[in-house]
Amino acid sequence: MSAMFLRTFLFLFLLHREVADSCGGNDAFTFNGFRCRKIVPDGIASITSNGLLVVTNNTFESKGHAFYPTPLRFRDSPNGTVFSFSTTFVFAFISELADLGGDGMAFLVSPTKDFSGAIGNQYLGLFNSSNLGNPTNHVLAIELDTIPNPEFHDIDDNHVGININDMKSDELHTAGYYLNDTGSFENLSLSSGQTMQVWVDYDSHAMRLDVTLASIPMAKPHRPLLSAVVNLSSVLLETMYVGFSSSTGPWLTSHYVLGWSFKMNGVAQALDPSLMPSLPRAKSNHKLKVLRIGLPLASAGFAVIIAGIIVSIVRWRIKYAEVLEDWELEYGPHRFSCRDLFIATKGFNDKELVGIGGFGKVYKGVLQTSKSEIAVKRVSHESRQGMREFIAEIVSIGRLRHRNLVQLLGYCRRKGELLLVYDYMPNGSLDKFLYDQEKPTLDWATRFRIIKGVASGLLYLHEDWEQVVIHRDIKASNVLLDHELNGRLGDFGLARLYDHGTDPHTTHIVGTMGYLAPEFVRTGKATTITDVFAFGIFLLEVACGKRPVDSIASGEKLILLDWVVENWWQESILATRDPRLGEEYVVEEMELVLKLGLLCSHPLPAGRPSMRQVVEYLEGEAALPELSPTYLSFSVPAMLHNEGFDDYIMSYPSSVATSSAISEGR
Template identity: 35%
Template sequence: MVPPPGNWITAILLAVLVMPAMSIDKNPKSFSYHRFNGTHYSVFTAVGDASINGGALQITPDSVNDNFSLLNKSGRVMFSTPFKLWEKTASSNHTSSDTVASFNSTFLINIFRKENWTGGEGLAFVIAPDLSIPSGSDGGWLGLTNATTDGDPSNQIVAIELDTVKQEFDPDDNHIGLDINSVRSNKTVSLSDLSIEISPASPKNYSVWVQYNGTSKVMDVYMAEEGKAKPTGPVLSEEINLKQYVKQHSYMGFAASTSREVELNCVLAWDLTVENLEEEKKKDRKWVKIGVPVLVLLLVMCGVGLGYYWHKRREAEKPINNNILGSTLKSLPGTPREFRFRDLKKATNNFDEKLKLGQGGFGVVFKGVLPKENLEVAVKKFSREKMKGIDDFLAELSIINRLRHKHLVRLLGWCHKNGTLLLVYEYMPNGSLDNHLFGGEEKTLSWDRRYKILSGVASALHYLHNEYDEKVVHRDLKASNIMLDSNYNARLGDFGLARALENEKTSYAELEGFPGTFGYIAPESLHTGKATRESDVFGFGAVVLEVVCGQRPWTKIQGFHFLVDWVWSLYREGRILEAVDERLGKDYVVEEAEKLLLLGLACSHPIAGERPRAQEIVQITSGSMSAPDVPPFKPAFVWASMPPTGDTNTTADSTPITTSYYGSGWTPQVVSRESYVAHTSNSLV
């Protein structure tokens, strides 16, 4: 989009005014990883006994089944590209005048030990000169040095250690330290006084912030439990001029070790921002010599820009070009209708808030009326940042464009104008299922309608999983994404997260972790980051219980933290019908209610392979198959050490996962790992 004329002039004048003062480009290099898998070996280098699996950087081996494999290990996982951390100022021979890069390294760790483990040795964030690891760096050397090299200035390493074993020079077995070329820390702080235990008996994740100010030459480290805000004060703060200790181009990453005492050293997420240092610019007097001609040139460019702006403004009222999304859109089979932006803007009264039907992570949906066609529509306006928005837009368009089923919301067309992405759907006059379940007593759904809605969703799910020419996983099946037409028929919608499974694969994974909504996410998806047909079935099970019980999946009821746990306890005690929505009174069919509650529990089974398939669900809701068998006690979630069999086979490129309580990434915008794992691993509800 071309900016208004005033912004052009302001931007250009500002650029000219600040040019003489700019000697260094400080645009930072930023990286964010909230989940890790085998594909990240192209980004990170794992050396020693380290690996990337189970959704995490495993700095030492990740297994709770084989203690021998954990003994006396050391490893590093480093970002494969070095960073320029300092540069010498040409005009001065004084170290204090040198430019040193600032950086911020924020990471989520889990240092896990079983109850019978003492725990050892520790994990460190490290700046190193290369991608190697010293031999014999296990035990108290933390994967940083060894008995020969410790203390040698040629190591050129600086590290922040989280140490779980007390050496003769350590304050205790639970401290943080600043290490320079040695595991004998230059400064240590005991964490026990701060109520932080690095490796507690009850597993716990910690967020760690390592911040370095290249101007003040101060290293600050903050630490807090996952989900808590960054503390106001650092747990460790020390002045250090990195230029004196590290190579100009150094690597960043993590090191860890074990000895005869063992622990699992996992990094679950990592955000890294490093100041981008460039070579020193030419002196200011040279800018003075070229400033005037540059200003003239920029003013000419300003004139050209203004002309282009007014040209684009005149073009705004012309019909949209079908090539606006390029060859990607043109290649879609049966490309849907392209709407004019001005028509949709008028239909929604300029996207009036009063006409808003709903809002989610991908955009806002407005009601619109096209008077010439006497047609009511729902217009979805994508709201995410531009490039990601286009990806979401094309993903939804490419999938739903060819879907044809009476229980799916039908796509009518699309629009892309000046960076604004719009999808146009048929309007559902009765809104969402969620609104009817929780919109007040006047909207209480009858039993017949509830049963019909669930049958319709089951049919739509079977179509996506088995009947469409591609296997599609919806990935966000929940009550607010189930729409109701004028006859209260269910229409599954919002395919912003849906993905097709290609090349006979049975799962879909994203590098950024598993998206979705709290209460509807299958436990295995949190550990593997993969969406499967089984994870869709888990979401359907949550919807079934929600519809029958009239309670949201995350409802705390009678001491239980989740609806499914409460229903399972009633089933075990032979009182499952007490879970039926009390607003229905006795106006429901007992046999149908019991069947649906058992179906909901079966679909919520913690083990993916034990859940019914979509085809069986349709047969159960239609009455051609009896209710599923459900164990009286909710089974424990097991993170299998080998890929499951049958319909739950992972993709060919998936990495085998070892049994580990914590060893995978998480999706912070959805649910904390503690609460979800506590829910899914409790076998006696």
């Protein structure tokens, strides 16, 4: 009798599980897990053996999609009334590094399942630069975004947005929920690894779209996180697909969906967390536990072996002795183990060397625990003066998060060295593509995309982060290229931070010859506008394919800025373009970049635009001011004298070439 009861119970349990997992029809479905695999994955998306939908896994610079296989009817005819709909899903984002996720995930309604032409990263695998904002996209997306992108007017690195045909959200809010009893707002971190639930409800009569977020196992909050009046009649076609899209950038992040329910003209069926698959467990370092716990408990019979092992461990620790003071304990995950970095770089083997500069050598490495690729820079720090403040700034810069910045992951101090740990950029620095004849020529579309990306990153540093960050060393060799040849501004070794609304302090003159603003050489005060000057030279460098100070056939030095100005005066500015481009470039974009380079490198600070204006010019949101001899008088000495510049500064940039305080590059 008991055996029959057990079989009956097991049959009913499996039947309930199967029904909960595959209940679907023409206008509704419910998946408490995806064991039935009635979801179509695309890209790197997959379904695990226990029914977990992995939209993107721990893969750099990738995108994934997953769709319900058949289109749903969103209106009764091509011109009929749009139906109401309701959906809810449970998700989790798990990153290898705490609080560093990327780039996010979106629920979407789309006329197609083919997103092969879409870009990952900040586009979340939905659009590309050519179709962004196009009403023919017919895409509604609810984004869960973990990277701030100023070009899309993101508010932070942890928000939910309603997007229509675009990555600029019509409505957006920091992730969280409102308490039912007090109405106060509670934050939720999308990148925390915590399981959360989203509800999306559209009332076609009121044209109201509500998005609600809560952690599991909370009930749906009464007040939605987002509530917007949205007329979807021009967006939704008669039949549409529903699904998920996600992308990863430089940080290893897995985007999971554990359950999903959808209902047309009704309320989506509630999900049952008890039936959903479990998330993967965090990896544990078993070998380390053996060394720390197992060895001291070994029997006396192995005393000699233990003694030998202890001696080896002592020697190992001496070899990898770190400089660690009490005040550094507060920096937690930003501090790396020197042992881990030594192993990652194969003992700082010359075969792993990827760059040498004035401030140290850079090695490629692979962290053993996460298999993440990193770049480790060895910097001398013989002087202890100001080290605490310097480390504090390093950790602060490590909190910067923008897709066009190389992420500074942390640091380690060992004897007379400071080790800085960055994301590894597989395509190296931009200058190699501009000047190394063995490298392929970058086409104009790629160069223009890199320029806009670096501009966006600088805008974030100057205006959109919690503090003002002055980079102080913007140049092509400090722009690194990721897997997709996107430009990322790196090397923050000279960067300085200060609060918004305050003045920066005077510093030593540091930087690279040819990129230094005249007033910086004179006063030693680096500002956002001196960064703009360097960015202007960078624009000319990328467009012309020449260094700021370059040798020519006669053996003399060519000053790039002077040369472009001379051609501008002669109305032949396009003649300065990189000859390797041939005729394969967009004339309007080339003229824009060259003239903007001149505008940014104006000798007077007041003549230069802000980075926000620069981004607006590059994105076509504002017209570039017409350059005129009275406004852009590079060769009128009176202008410089009126500002108090002496003859030494007037001879810029050739006279600063001999200054011992200026770096020749890194």
